[in-house]
Amino acid sequence: MWQAFCCMRPILIVITLLSSLALCSKAQESPYFVTYDHHLEEPGNLEIATSSTMGVPRSGQRFYFAPYAEFEYGVTGRWTSELYLEGQSTAGDSAVFTGWRWENRFRPLAREHWINPVLYLEYEGINEASRIQKEIVGNAPGFGEPNSELSQTHAHELETKLILSSNFHDWNLAENFIVEKNLSQNEGFEFGYSLGVSRPLASLASGTKCRFCRENFSAGVELYGGLGSTAGFGFHDTAHYLAPVIAWQVSDNATLRFSPAIGLTHQSNPVLLRFGYSYEVRGFGSKLAQLFGGKP
Amino acid sequence: MLVTTPRVFAGLLCAVAMCCTALAQNASYEPDTGWQAPADAAARVNPLARKPAAAAGGKKLFLRECAECHREDGSGLVKKHSADLRLSVVQGQSDGTLFWKITNGNPDRGMPSFSRLPEMQRWQLVLFLRQLAPLKDSREKQDAK
Numbered sequence: 001m002w003q004a005f006c007c008m009r010p011i012l013i014v015i016t017l018l019s020s021l022a023l024c025s026k027a028q029e030s031p032y033f034v035t036y037d038h039h040l041e042e043p044g045n046l047e048i049a050t051s052s053t054m055g056v057p058r059s060g061q062r063f064y065f066a067p068y069a070e071f072e073y074g075v076t077g078r079w080t081s082e083l084y085l086e087g088q089s090t091a092g093d094s095a096v097f098t099g100w101r102w103e104n105r106f107r108p109l110a111r112e113h114w115i116n117p118v119l120y121l122e123y124e125g126i127n128e129a130s131r132i133q134k135e136i137v138g139n140a141p142g143f144g145e146p147n148s149e150l151s152q153t154h155a156h157e158l159e160t161k162l163i164l165s166s167n168f169h170d171w172n173l174a175e176n177f178i179v180e181k182n183l184s185q186n187e188g189f190e191f192g193y194s195l196g197v198s199r200p201l202a203s204l205a206s207g208t209k210c211r212f213c214r215e216n217f218s219a220g221v222e223l224y225g226g227l228g229s230t231a232g233f234g235f236h237d238t239a240h241y242l243a244p245v246i247a248w249q250v251s252d253n254a255t256l257r258f259s260p261a262i263g264l265t266h267q268s269n270p271v272l273l274r275f276g277y278s279y280e281v282r283g284f285g286s287k288l289a290q291l292f293g294g295k296p
Numbered sequence: 297m298l299v300t301t302p303r304v305f306a307g308l309l310c311a312v313a314m315c316c317t318a319l320a321q322n323a324s325y326e327p328d329t330g331w332q333a334p335a336d337a338a339a340r341v342n343p344l345a346r347k348p349a350a351a352a353g354g355k356k357l358f359l360r361e362c363a364e365c366h367r368e369d370g371s372g373l374v375k376k377h378s379a380d381l382r383l384s385v386v387q388g389q390s391d392g393t394l395f396w397k398i399t400n401g402n403p404d405r406g407m408p409s410f411s412r413l414p415e416m417q418r419w420q421l422v423l424f425l426r427q428l429a430p431l432k433d434s435r436e437k438q439d440a441k
Contacts, residue, residue, distance in 0.1 A: 030412070039409070039411065039412040042408045043406060043408065077402075077403025077404065077407075077408060078404075110400075110402075110403055110404065111400045112400050112409060112411050167411055170414040170415060200414050203415070203416040203417070204353055204414075204416050204417065204420065205353030205354070205356055205417050205420055206352075206353055207349070207352025207353050207355070207356060208356075215417075252360050282364055283364065
């Protein structure tokens with residue numbers, strides 16, 4: 001495990017430096033890692049986040065560590081765009097850059113409704129060594145081949161999601177339906193799902209600033225997995241995970257998240273550990289515009 | 297001369313700062329007439345109305361979530377087209393209407409939705425908004441003259 005961390009040191013340094021660029025920020029994050037709810041980024045704000053997925057595979061397979069950086073920008077009140085950069089390191093193997101993703105979320109309805117739909121469109125320029133598992137689709141991937149081989153197989157993928165999300169008092173319930181198409185290979189369409197439910201641990205905000213009070217924590221659970229492909233739809237040979245999630249708003253600036261996911265099928269990893277740390281730079285768009293002499 | 301120059305400079309600086317503050321406030325805020333809460337939402341009563349102490353939490357939330365656009369005193373910013381929350385055109389709205397507007401936002405006019413906040417925290421914000429120093433809007437000032 002330690003060897004995998006050492007291999008990733010340069011990538012971790014870059015990610016840490018990028019995160020430290022966020023000097024003035026605030027955060028109010030949902031605790032989910034995989035599931036999306038209907039809350040978009042505020043217009044003009046930039047969220048910088050670093051997360052990682054650590055896989056503890058079955059016996060005979062190797063531990064891996066897959067960090068990724070996210071740059072999420074609120075383009076308008078109804079459109080959020082996000083860029084991902086990701087890497088991966090496997091114990092006893094190498095550390096590799098596994099690609100990038102560009103996702104966009106659109107909210108067609110302006111007002112809050114009983115069920116709030118969001119349309120999601122993502123392009124992925126990744127390789128087969130990718131392990132961040134931001135979504136689980138299709139059939140379960142194998143983890144046996146070395147990074148040197150996997151990183152040579154590139155995949156240009158288009159992913160769409162229908163996000164449905166509802167708030168009931170303090171509870172959030174979100175459902176994501178995923179369709180992914182690998183444009184590089186004739187694999188047909190792959191399907192997946194993700195469900196999440198969460199709530200803050202306290203409803204009322206206290207009058208004083210506090211770091212450990214309950215209002216700064218939210219918790220929930222996610223359930224996600226693959227649903228096969230057009231070649232064979234269903235649960236056969238698919239990975240599924242049940243994942244408790246918890247988020248701690250450390251300060252007005254930052255949020256920490258953690259999720260230990262438990263594999264539910266033989267094709268799943270027994271455990272996936274996910275960590276996340278996010279900043280939100282408020283008014284980034286107007287500051288950038290002012291820098292270049294534009295109208296804020 | 298050596299004594300007076302710094303005083304004059306400081307005076308000018310104060311005057312400029314006061315002008316900037318006055319210009320930055322959005323007392324001439326024009327509400328979006330199409331941004332109306334449904335009647336049932338407008339009629340809702342603040343469940344924290346009898347708990348004024350909860351406004352302290354509302355203030356904390358306001359400073360964290362709202363002050364960047366509405367300023368710490370709620371006076372709004374011209375460049376952000378954000379409302380001066382002290383105006384009677386805002387304060388005259390029901391608690392339910394303010395709650396609905398905080399919850400839904402007005403994304404096409406730059407006001408984000410705050411439905412991600414727990415419901416009671418949104419009511420805390422409404423409670424705090426009622427504590428902002430009331431101010432008559434510019435038209436009312438003109439009428440008074």
